[in-house]
Amino acid sequence: MSSHIDPTREKFGEFRALEDNGPIHMLNLVRLRPQAAYPDGRNASGREAYAAYGRESGPIFRKHGGHIAWSGDFKLMLIGPEEEAWDHCFIAEYPSASAFVNMVKDPAYQKAVIHRQAAVLDSRLVRLSPKQPGEGFGV
Numbered sequence: 001m002s003s004h005i006d007p008t009r010e011k012f013g014e015f016r017a018l019e020d021n022g023p024i025h026m027l028n029l030v031r032l033r034p035q036a037a038y039p040d041g042r043n044a045s046g047r048e049a050y051a052a053y054g055r056e057s058g059p060i061f062r063k064h065g066g067h068i069a070w071s072g073d074f075k076l077m078l079i080g081p082e083e084e085a086w087d088h089c090f091i092a093e094y095p096s097a098s099a100f101v102n103m104v105k106d107p108a109y110q111k112a113v114i115h116r117q118a119a120v121l122d123s124r125l126v127r128l129s130p131k132q133p134g135e136g137f138g139v
Helices: 008-016 048-063 097-105 105-120
Strands: 024-032 066-072 086-096 120-127
Touching: 008 097, 024 048, 024 097, 048 097, 048 105, 048 120, 086 097, 097 105, 105 120
Parallel strands: none
Antiparallel strands: 024 086, 024 120, 066 086
């Protein structure tokens, strides 16, 4: 099984090339390692490392206009690969794609992301354009 932790340079370029005309939602699905994999060998669980990422990156996330638009606890993969169980499921909202890019480039965020890289076994990060909720599917 291949794991996805950081975007490739090419995908980040595609992200930046998309229109930047308002808020974006970023769907986050995160599976943690049992034991964090810090380059310096420090001892921590994946949960502890991800909590450190949250503590350190939270103020930077908010400084760049981010907030959590939705969060939920994973219960069951009804349709899809059973091995895709997730420890964290949430949607982060940013005022613009450039706000997200500025956050990622922020030197303080660059320091905090080391904890995420150590904690995460696999993840999905999907850029979405928010819509007004409706009453039907495919609307």
